[in-house]
Amino acid sequence: MFWFLLIFFTVFSLIYLYLYLTKIRPLVKRRNLRKFIVTVFILLVFSPVFIRYTDQHLPPLFSKWLAFLVLIWIGFVLYLCVFCVVFDLIKLVFRWKTLTSKKILLGAVFLAVGFSVYSYYETLGLEVIRLQIRTDKLPPQVSRVKIMQISDLHLGPVLGQEKIELVKKVWEKEKPDLIVNTGDLVDGNMRKKDHLAEELAKITAPLGKYAVMGNHEYYRGWKQALEFIEKSGFKVLKDETEVIAGFLVLVGLDDRDCRYYKACSPGFDENTFLCKIPRDKFVLVLKHQPVVQKETIGCFNLMLSGHTHGGLYKGIGSFLVRLLYETDRGLKYLGKGSYLFVSKGVGTGGPPMRFLTPPDVVIIELINIKNEKQPEGRAVLLRERYKM
Numbered sequence: 001m002f003w004f005l006l007i008f009f010t011v012f013s014l015i016y017l018y019l020y021l022t023k024i025r026p027l028v029k030r031r032n033l034r035k036f037i038v039t040v041f042i043l044l045v046f047s048p049v050f051i052r053y054t055d056q057h058l059p060p061l062f063s064k065w066l067a068f069l070v071l072i073w074i075g076f077v078l079y080l081c082v083f084c085v086v087f088d089l090i091k092l093v094f095r096w097k098t099l100t101s102k103k104i105l106l107g108a109v110f111l112a113v114g115f116s117v118y119s120y121y122e123t124l125g126l127e128v129i130r131l132q133i134r135t136d137k138l139p140p141q142v143s144r145v146k147i148m149q150i151s152d153l154h155l156g157p158v159l160g161q162e163k164i165e166l167v168k169k170v171w172e173k174e175k176p177d178l179i180v181n182t183g184d185l186v187d188g189n190m191r192k193k194d195h196l197a198e199e200l201a202k203i204t205a206p207l208g209k210y211a212v213m214g215n216h217e218y219y220r221g222w223k224q225a226l227e228f229i230e231k232s233g234f235k236v237l238k239d240e241t242e243v244i245a246g247f248l249v250l251v252g253l254d255d256r257d258c259r260y261y262k263a264c265s266p267g268f269d270e271n272t273f274l275c276k277i278p279r280d281k282f283v284l285v286l287k288h289q290p291v292v293q294k295e296t297i298g299c300f301n302l303m304l305s306g307h308t309h310g311g312l313y314k315g316i317g318s319f320l321v322r323l324l325y326e327t328d329r330g331l332k333y334l335g336k337g338s339y340l341f342v343s344k345g346v347g348t349g350g351p352p353m354r355f356l357t358p359p360d361v362v363i364i365e366l367i368n369i370k371n372e373k374q375p376e377g378r379a380v381l382l383r384e385r386y387k388m
Helices: 002-027 031-045 047-057 060-094 101-122 161-174 194-201 215-219 222-231 256-261 270-275 316-324
Strands: 127-135 144-150 178-181 209-211 240-244 248-253 282-287 302-305 330-335 338-342 360-368 380-387
Touching (some): 002 031, 002 060, 002 101, 031 047, 047 060, 060 101, 144 161, 161 360, 194 222, 209 248, 215 222
Parallel strands (some): 144 178, 178 209, 248 282, 282 302, 302 338
Antiparallel strands (some): 330 338
16 A cells, blocks of 8 residues: 555656646746645645545545545546647647647646546446356256356445445346455445445345455455455455355455455465365356466466456556556456456446446356266357446
8 A cells, every 4th residue: 555655646746747847837927826736736646645534534425525526636637647748749749839838738628528527427337248157067957157246346435325236236137146246345434334235235146145355455444344345245255265055166365465464364375275176166266456376277267356447548557457467357268277357347446437448247157068068168258248
């Protein structure tokens, strides 16, 4: 969390410095007004700290709207900076002297507003993506198992009931056998959010509900986050296995950020843990961040992850995420019969904005081919989707 905040404050300090030196100072002549703008910029750099305080100490309605406005502003400023830089580069390359700072700022504001409105609108829907895996690791009496993956809800001061309602609609239509949550269910102070836990608890499945911790659960206080998740009806697996119905081994790996909060399992070794699991059953791994140890490839059938949000902004966001993780979204074959699937998540961990990376819930179907003559096939990610 320290490094994230340090990077955030550094990046946004540079953004506001760039906007001030290249756009504000040439246009604003009054010295007192420039000082006022600088003061506002400094306050805005540290605004995430303010909204965390208000989330804990002020009325929920006030803290919700304050957090919403601050986060929307952060997203808008990112767009504004990008478009200003693009226009400045165009001016530099083509030597367009008529492209003044005022024209650049007005054009960038216009585009930033448009992109911000669209990006917010994209977060309001929900895609349902289907993944089919043909396997011979199910018993003859079980023809198929339907699993619903929920990831990155980020319930907190901004996101809440409306996101749960979208998930409930998918649940009512799909009727899954098993529900799993791959982290970041919460993103705020949940001590006064029992009503949200009660709504989540209404979402049930015959084979149960299981979850793992994400990095945001640790950022916001892992003990109160764990309490909320359990109130929501999930059994949390912290570096544990659970045999489901005698034929599916569910593995829950704790988020690696647990080490910063002294909450990790003592002496836990992921490689040894995974590769000691017998392979006579289907091994399904839940891990928030899509980081795969090479030694574990072949020790599981499918790993479900989240965290990346698909890069949030298709293009540069996706590119940066792929530098850090196995993939930014979707299905990836790792080799030796192991697959990784990364959900784009339901919510957003920062500004409520996405660009060409709509939120999703994933329906995984394990299809029994034990009685069929054809060999076990590879996983199939169906392109057919429907929106809620």
